[in-house]
Amino acid sequence: QSALTQPPSASGSPGQSVTISCTGSSSDVGGYYYVAWYQQHPGKAPKLMIYEVTKRPSGVPDRFSGSKSGNTASLTVSGLQAEDEADYYCCSYAGSNTWVFGGGTKLTVL
């Protein structure tokens, strides 16, 4: 499988909204409603932020939201806060019980 395509970087000022895209194909993102997003701070393990495209695990602020259109999924962070600065990775089901991640996006809060 080829990694999903994410922009290397994204940025926004505190209080603003930023959207990170994740582009795959009909064999992964476009073919299933199983896209998740993970947040990773430096030196830490990833943390689940969104699953099944739009759902938030308990404890994740509602500032984080997910969506999907065709072969592209998106993560939107509204009301940016300093602690949102991290790397974000998308992950999609790719069939046959396999999974594929995106290359990651470094979110900077200006």
Add this chain to the structure above:
Amino acid sequence: EVQLVESGGALVQPGGSLRLSCAASGFTFGSYDMHWVRQVTGKGLEWVSGIGIVGDTYYAGSVKGRFTISRENGKSSLFLQMNNLRVGDTAVYYCVRGSYCSGAGHCSPVGYFDPWGQGTLVTVSS
């Protein structure tokens, strides 16, 4: 508290073997599918392998035929046997809990990778 603790990472020569272990606690281990995900230092995440509650196994193409995932439910433990290691396998390996699976074999939520262990470093170098 749900916890995953990996061990077994080391420096190994190309062509060598290594066995990673993951000790799980705080949940009914045998009711969840489990995964290994790796990350090259400073790079992105790569799904490596997964195992279902009845021992069905799945692999990324890059490791198929070289790595073997297994589990011992009675000891709440997950393993990854890595053979014929390559320089490109150098990474931090994370043990990750997947979906909850009912006795009827239905697993949900799908793609719910949480939590993650702290990772164990595997270095393949001569």
